Amino acid sequence: MPSAATATPAPDRSSGVLARLQRINWGRKTVIGVPFAFLVLFFSLPFLVVLKISVSEADGVQFKDLVDFADGTLTLRLKLANYQFLATDPLYLKTYVSSVIYAAANALICLFIGYPFAYFMTRARPTLRPILVMLVSLPFWTSYLLRIYAWKGLLDDNGVVNNFLLWAHIIDAPLKMMYTSFSMMIGMVYTYLPFMILPLYGTLVKADPRLLEAAGDLGTTPWKAFWLITVPLSKAGIIAGTMLVFIPSVGEYVIPELLGGPQTLMIARVLWNEYFQNVDWPMASAVAVIMVVLILLPLVLLNRYQNIDGRAEAAAARPGRAAA
């Protein structure tokens, strides 16, 4: 049946080629152009505004123009004082460093908890696995604000955890957990753990169990086989999970604000306060620009690393090399 349909020539195909080409082009332009235009207008352009304001002189709520044409001379006015201040004031520097450290610690803790978790998920019965995956992703669907708020009730001075420990006679006086770096880290790990587990599970579940069997047959201990086979095979998952946790953690605002103490320094809080409390728009903009640089840097490095890695793997996979 279908062969008969393809055999009949399409009606007036030759005369319609030009029209059809034009139509394809037009449709193609819309498909690419509409989302592109939206994001350029409402994502990149606003960032250029931030970049401009970060080097502008404030004049009330207005900003002086960067380029000035007066008396026949064109003058470009860049005020780099904000950046100078950011670079020299120890508080900002400390905040940037501590944001990166908290984010890195979060990624490491998530990896430490998440890797064995994902690994054991793949060891479960195949019929059970979809349910286990669903249970990891289910909390995503409830408000993350509410889930962070829940830790306030758990870690409070007379919260659930303290009451339980007192009741069980493990401690005599309530522990001070809330509004510290500890409570903030718990909130961070809690929020980002699924982002680590899911990509790890995705790569681990694809690993061929026969490789481990072969290693065992050849006399490798399970522990050594795990380090030599399973871990290298899940490298992509480790990188993806670490990035998915690290990058949003650097700019996290809600968790440090709700669970962290006044001494927990996070850069997004500084930006927020510069804008909402000090109403210093140029300063808030400068903080934003540095934040973007801070986040783009690991991404660029990762991209380069993956490109090199990908080329190396492609070269290794070439049949000629295998024979040589």
Add this chain to the structure above:
Amino acid sequence: MIGRLGKGWLWAGYAFLYIPIITLVVFSFNDSSMLSVWGGVSLRWYYALVADEQIQSAVWTSLKIAFFSASTAIILGTLAAFAISRYRRFAGRTTFLAHINAPLVVPEVITGLSLLLFFVACENFFGGVSLRGMLAIWIGHTSICTAYATVVIQARLTEVDRSVEEAAMDLGCRPFQVFYLIIVPSITQSLASAWLLTFTISLDDVVSTQFLMMPGTTTLPVLIFARARLGLDPMINAVATITVILVGTGVAVASLLLVRQERLRAEAQAAAYREAVLAARAG
């Protein structure tokens, strides 16, 4: 097969993920206004919720914004996903990809701040028309949601068999017809999940909303955030319990529908295959 360590690790992990949610639900039925002290079962916080007009108007605002943001985002996301998966080469493809993915990477404080300053600049330029409020929040949420919608839809689009599209083209379908008659039906499920995902993202957003809102457009997360900053409020627990119930029902219904749809599709496929085999034999 897992061993004792594995079972223990999994149980501990799931306990870590679920205990906070369970305590939220349990303490919403607490009669005491001290959150940590149990004062017997009561529904007083639910009554308080019904009486609280501030929360109700915030819920309504949030739902409206989430509906429009999710709907716009899946339209833009479908176009973007189509461009990425079907047009392998075009000028500016790298820039295009960067634009689609950037909202996933850039912290929300920056998205919020930059969009706000952009709108303020527009307001100055056009002379005092206020753009902040609903419109600004909608646009802000849409750009974040589009990124997520694109990821979900693109994942499905790359799975769709290209040969069916090519066959339709060969049979004289116009590109738009191919899109409408073949691609859309085969990605419906991912469109639905992208819509739901972006709806919840918008419904949950507090940071960029805080930058873009005006006093009249307080959303539910902004309200919850303001109250949670002040301390523990059992009404928030009541809100949480209602969300958990809604999400739980939603997930249950969705997975039932999914199972049913999969079965129907498998049956239809088997029938089509049988028919094709019979036709081949006859021909």
